[in-house]
Amino acid sequence: MLQCYMCGSKIREGEGQRRHIVTGTRSAQVRGGDRFDMRDQSEISVAGARTELRMLCAGCAADHDARQRRNTLVALAVFAVVAVLFAAGAFFAWNHFQEEKRKADQDFERDRQQMHDDFERRQKGMDQDFERRRREMDSR
Numbered sequence: 793m794l795q796c797y798m799c800g801s802k803i804r805e806g807e808g809q810r811r812h813i814v815t816g817t818r819s820a821q822v823r824g825g826d827r828f829d830m831r832d833q834s835e836i837s838v839a840g841a842r843t844e845l846r847m848l849c850a851g852c853a854a855d856h857d858a859r860q861r862r863n864t865l866v867a868l869a870v871f872a873v874v875a876v877l878f879a880a881g882a883f884f885a886w887n888h889f890q891e892e893k894r895k896a897d898q899d900f901e902r903d904r905q906q907m908h909d910d911f912e913r914r915q916k917g918m919d920q921d922f923e924r925r926r927r928e929m930d931s932r
């Protein structure tokens with residue numbers, strides 16, 4: 793007679809359900825020493841946690857499935873939050889970049905205008921000097 797791994801109740805032949813159950817961590821497994829050698833196909837390590845295929849009664853299998861679904865939902869929610877934060881970060885970074893670019897363009901335009909004005913003023917001054925000198929030479 794089989795026993796439920798979770799609640800220990802007896803399982804009749806054909807009524808048990810096999811599920812991957814977390815039975816320990818990888819580090820615990822390594823500390824376990826000789827258990828490492830007994831590792832077989834029913835043991836799967838997922839992100840440091842060791843799971844083993846165990847027989848469960850119908851109730852515990854349902855609980856386990858519900859917990860797995862909840863874990864999956866939590867993982868999805870965490871992923872969604874991370875994705876949203878990442879997207880928001882990218883959006884703000886892009887906005888910031890656009891703002892910086894706009895400011896840089898404005899600065900550039902102002903500098904260009906300033907240089908243009910300076911050049912015009914200097915040109916005008918030179919023209920005036922030239923004109924004055926020409927008149928001085930004429931009057932001589």
Ligand SMILES: [Zn+2]
Nearest residue numbers: 796799849852
């Ligand atoms: Zn059970």
